[in-house]
Amino acid sequence: MVPVKLLILGTQNTGKTALCVRFITKRFIGEYDHKKEVTYRCSRVMDQETVELEILDICCKETPLASLESSIRWADGFLLLYSITQRLSFLEIPRLKKLIDQTKQSLVAPAVLVANKADMEIGREVTTEEGQTLAKELRCGFRELSVAEAVLVVEATVFQLIRLVLDQKRPLPDRRSYMLSVRHALTRKLIRSKTMQW
Numbered sequence: 674m675v676p677v678k679l680l681i682l683g684t685q686n687t688g689k690t691a692l693c694v695r696f697i698t699k700r701f702i703g704e705y706d707h708k709k710e711v712t713y714r715c716s717r718v719m720d721q722e723t724v725e726l727e728i729l730d731i732c733c734k735e736t737p738l739a740s741l742e743s744s745i746r747w748a749d750g751f752l753l754l755y756s757i758t759q760r761l762s763f764l765e766i767p768r769l770k771k772l773i774d775q776t777k778q779s780l781v782a783p784a785v786l787v788a789n790k791a792d793m794e795i796g797r798e799v800t801t802e803e804g805q806t807l808a809k810e811l812r813c814g815f816r817e818l819s820v821a822e823a824v825l826v827v828e829a830t831v832f833q834l835i836r837l838v839l840d841q842k843r844p845l846p847d848r849r850s851y852m853l854s855v856r857h858a859l860t861r862k863l864i865r866s867k868t869m870q871w
Contacts, residue, residue, distance in 0.1 A: 674716065674723045674724070674725045675722055675723070675724050675725065675839065675842070676724075676725045676727070677724050677725070677726050677727070677749055677750070677835055677838050677839070678727045678729070678747060678748050678749045678750075679726065679727070679728045679729070679748060679749065679750050679751070679752060679831070679834060679835075679838075680728075680729045680731070680744055680745065680747070680748035680750075680751050680752070681693060681728060681729070681730050681731075681751075681752040681754060682731070682751060682752070682753055682754065682769050682773075683753060683754035683755055683762060683765070683766075683769070684755070684759070684761065684762040684765050685732070686756065686759065686762075687754045687755055687756045687759065687762050687789055687790075688754060688756065688789040688790065688820045689730050689752075689754050690711070690730055691820045691821070692752070692754065692787070692789065692820045692827060693711075693713045693728050693730050694713075695820050695824055695827045696713075696728070696827050696828060696831050697713050697715050697728075699824050701820065701821050701824075709732070710729060710730065710731040710732070710744070711729075711730045712727055712728070712729050712730075713727070713728045713729075713730065714726065714727050714728075717832075717835075719832060719835060719836070719839075720836075722839075724835055724839075726835070728831075729744055729747070729748065731744055741772070742772070742776045745772065745773055745776040745777060746776060746777070749783065749838045749841075749842070750782070750783040750784065750785075750834045750835070750837060750838040751773055751782060751783070751784040751785075751834075752784075752785055752787055752830070752831070752834060753766050753769055753770060753784055753785070753786050753787065753811075753813065754787045754789055755786075755787070755788060755789070755799065755804075756788075756789050756790045757788050757789070757790050757791060757793065757797050757798065757799045757804075757817070758790050758793050758796040758797060758798055759798060759799075760798040760799055763788075763798075763799045763803070763804075763807070766786065766807060766811070767807070767810075767811065770784065770811045770813070781812070781841070783834060783837035783838045783840075783841055784811070784812075784813040784814070784834070784837075785813055785814035785815070785816060785830060785833055785834045785837070786804060786807060786808040786811065786813040786814065786815045786816075787816050787817075787818065787830060788801070788804045788815075788816070788817040788818070789818060789819065789820055790819060790820075790821075791817050791818055791819045791822075792819035792821055792822050793819075801817050804817060814833050814834070814837065816829075816830045816833070818830060
């Protein structure tokens with residue numbers, strides 16, 4: 674089993690808790706009123722590998738900065754959530770991503786920018802193009818979805834982030850040892866072909 678720890682960040686009323694519950698139970702519950710952090714746990718099989726998943730859902734407004742930084746250090750990957758009907762939630766994302774980069778001291782912390790409430794087109798305040806542009810600037814994946822309507826897209830979004838985390842966790846092959854093994858294989862092949870000629 675591979676442990677993966679995800680942190681979901683965003684302002685209030687963007688659908689963070691609804692997304693977590695939708696992913697884990699496949700059910701949608703529209704209204705939540707929680708003032709404390711909640712950790713959701715489940716396991717999923719991905720690419721023939723069992724992933725032991727923990728998703729931490731915190732209330733950014735209520736959480737002291739030191740506690741928020743501690744949660745960021747704990748996490749392997751980040752879901753940055755905003756609502757397309759709340760421009761202020763969108764404008765908060767760069768600050769959260771900057772805090773992640775500073776706390777993790779990395780520019781490649783696995784993250785996916787999630788634009789929620791795509792079913793509420795009439796109240797839209799943030800365009801899809803704005804979301805895509807911000808995701809490129811912040812070096813994040815991007816998904817626009819409706820937690821209320823699309824359980825499969827919610828799953829695909831979380832799986833996208835898990836894959837980014839797993840790719841970062843897997844060690845890259847040592848280039849020098851790889852080149853040496855290729856050289857030895859070519860040398861063996863060359864010797865074999867020479868001996869066959871004579």
